[in-house]
Amino acid sequence: MGINAYHADASAAIFENGKMIAAIEEERFRRIKHWAGFPTMAIEFCLKEAGINLESVDHIAIGRDPYAKLLKKIFFLLKNPGGGWNAVTDRIRNAKKVSSLEKEFAIDGSSISEKMLKSKIHQVEHHRSHLASAIFASPFEEAAILSIDGSGDFTTTMTATGKGNKLNVLRSVDFPHSLGIFYTAFTQLLGFPHYGDEYKVMGLAPYGEPKYVSQLHELLLFKPNGFFELNLKFFRSAKSGIISYGENHIPEVAALYSDHMIEKFGNVRKKDESLSQYHKDLAASVQRITEELIFHILNHLQKETGLKNICIAGGVAQNSVANGKLTRNTSFKNIYIPSAGHDAGISMGAAMYTYHHLLDGPRAEPIWSAYTGSRFSNGEIENYLKERNIGFQKYSDEELFEKVAQRLVEAGVVGWFTGRSEFGPRALGARSILADPRREDAKDLLNAKIKRRESFRPFAPSILKEFVSEYFEISDEVPFMEKVFPIRPEKYKIIPAVTHVDGTGRLQTVDKNITPRYYELIKAFYNKTNVPILLNTSFNENEPIVNSPAEALECFLRTSMDMLVLENCVIER
Ligand SMILES: [Fe+2]
Numbered sequence: 001m002g003i004n005a006y007h008a009d010a011s012a013a014i015f016e017n018g019k020m021i022a023a024i025e026e027e028r029f030r031r032i033k034h035w036a037g038f039p040t041m042a043i044e045f046c047l048k049e050a051g052i053n054l055e056s057v058d059h060i061a062i063g064r065d066p067y068a069k070l071l072k073k074i075f076f077l078l079k080n081p082g083g084g085w086n087a088v089t090d091r092i093r094n095a096k097k098v099s100s101l102e103k104e105f106a107i108d109g110s111s112i113s114e115k116m117l118k119s120k121i122h123q124v125e126h127h128r129s130h131l132a133s134a135i136f137a138s139p140f141e142e143a144a145i146l147s148i149d150g151s152g153d154f155t156t157t158m159t160a161t162g163k164g165n166k167l168n169v170l171r172s173v174d175f176p177h178s179l180g181i182f183y184t185a186f187t188q189l190l191g192f193p194h195y196g197d198e199y200k201v202m203g204l205a206p207y208g209e210p211k212y213v214s215q216l217h218e219l220l221l222f223k224p225n226g227f228f229e230l231n232l233k234f235f236r237s238a239k240s241g242i243i244s245y246g247e248n249h250i251p252e253v254a255a256l257y258s259d260h261m262i263e264k265f266g267n268v269r270k271k272d273e274s275l276s277q278y279h280k281d282l283a284a285s286v287q288r289i290t291e292e293l294i295f296h297i298l299n300h301l302q303k304e305t306g307l308k309n310i311c312i313a314g315g316v317a318q319n320s321v322a323n324g325k326l327t328r329n330t331s332f333k334n335i336y337i338p339s340a341g342h343d344a345g346i347s348m349g350a351a352m353y354t355y356h357h358l359l360d361g362p363r364a365e366p367i368w369s370a371y372t373g374s375r376f377s378n379g380e381i382e383n384y385l386k387e388r389n390i391g392f393q394k395y396s397d398e399e400l401f402e403k404v405a406q407r408l409v410e411a412g413v414v415g416w417f418t419g420r421s422e423f424g425p426r427a428l429g430a431r432s433i434l435a436d437p438r439r440e441d442a443k444d445l446l447n448a449k450i451k452r453r454e455s456f457r458p459f460a461p462s463i464l465k466e467f468v469s470e471y472f473e474i475s476d477e478v479p480f481m482e483k484v485f486p487i488r489p490e491k492y493k494i495i496p497a498v499t500h501v502d503g504t505g506r507l508q509t510v511d512k513n514i515t516p517r518y519y520e521l522i523k524a525f526y527n528k529t530n531v532p533i534l535l536n537t538s539f540n541e542n543e544p545i546v547n548s549p550a551e552a553l554e555c556f557l558r559t560s561m562d563m564l565v566l567e568n569c570v571i572e573r
């Protein structure tokens with residue numbers, strides 16, 4: 001079992017003989033985004049899926065090594081007197097928590113003794129966990145690997161190679177020099193203060209021109225060794241903590257920009273201040289230099305290793321726009337990025353590092369499916385709906401796909417809940433809200449009926465795998481919506497609702513063998529419209545993605561969704 005605890009996106013994952021049989025974020029149960037405490041509910045879920053109790057788990061891997069780079073941390077703190085206190089106390093508190101894990105498990109009513117538990121626990125450093133989550137889930141026998149994020153265990157970037165079941169760490173960049181911190185600082189400056197808001201800057205960037213890249217080179221310094229440094233004059237992170245976790249376990253990011261940055265790039269955009277062209281150009285510039293730095297790192301890594309396959313993980317690996325450009329801008333030919341490339345994937349990676357690298361377990365099948373979370377049978381759903389006194393119709397699969405496709409064609413917005421929930425931040429057709437991608441007004445329709453979100457943010461297309469090259473200029477597997485590709489210009493008019501302002505789309509390739517019911521639904525839509533694509537957005541409304549039928553129903557009742565599909569049960573307005 002792997003665990004990400006006391007860290008944003010707490011999660012658990014469980015393996016049997018190297019095969020991942022369940023993985024889920026704690027936020028899905030707690031109903032608080034990015035929940036960052038000890039993931040007891042995710043652990044209980046994993047144990048239930050495996051049909052075992054804690055006593056029967058052979059190894060517990062926790063993705064954090066409180067002793068990693070301890071000397072370096074102390075030295076850093078001595079060099080930054082007066083500041084850093086929050087960072088230190090947070091870190092010490094977290095380190096203590098991690099080393100008293102036994103007590104956390106005991107609280108959960110387990111009869112396991114502390115001594116027995118202690119013998120099972122392995123602590124795996126943050127970036128080694130990220131690296132392992134990418135390479136050991138990938139289809140590659142051998143690959144270069146990059147882990148890149150804000151910061152974890154005092155490291156922000158780590159390169160490695162992986163071969164068979166072993167990892168070989170090459171080099172790393174330490175806190176406070178961090179591409180994640182750079183991106184987050186500008187995310188804040190652009191008026192998006194919450195943990196995980198970076199994707200908004202990515203969505204905004206295509207509305208601007210990258211006019212300020214050369215100014216940004218003054219604070220993000222590319223090094224000839226293939227790495228980088230921050231010009232610390234522009235950042236506050238050197239003097240205080242980056243992320244803190246309150247009593248409610250919600251991650252909060254401190255302001256990362258310094259007064260000097262405000263002098264050079266202007267004031268923080270206020271809450272109700274509209275986005276100006278300057279903001280858009282700045283977003284475009286931040287996105288552009290981030291891409292350039294990723295290419296810089298990867299091209300060096302490629303030369304250093306001579307390998308053609310690359311695996312990437314860490315928060316920055318969530319930059320799907322950069323990911324979509326990698327094969328065109330680096331010498332790598334094949335890419336793998338796990339569905340939970342962000343910190344939720346630490347649970348999966350810590351377990352894989354332990355199983356493969358430490359215990360010499362053989363590699364399992366590559367992971368192309370993110371559907372490792374909660375599941376509910378038709379029987380459970382029917383019972384629940386009857387209990388709630390909600391009227392519904394039950395259909396056979398064939399009738400269902402036909403009925404839902406028809407509703408979508410008629411401008412319906414459909415809540416689609418089927419199979420096991422997704423591990424990772426993207427809804428991939430198990431907990432999704434769907435609409436017709438051909439409609440010019442689909443965005444307004446969705447925003448009016450469900451999500452009152454920023455108008456500049458794009459909606460994503462799910463496309464039958466066989467049709468990718470017909471609609472996109474690049475053809476590749478994108479099972480986790482981890483890449484943005486250019487859409488063929490002649491298709492802009494056909495699928496305007498999922499074509500971003502720059503003519504791109506963050507696609508999900510839908511494979512019949514991996515997600516057969518979603519595939520059949522899109523196919524039923526294709527049979528009616530000749531378009532093998534659906535607009536897919538996550539099933540939620542300013543909350544974590546729905547996990548259970550109850551949450552799906554509540555979301556349906558709260559919003560103006562037209563149809564709710566819970567497995568084969570359909571509720572209509
Ligand atoms: Fe991370």
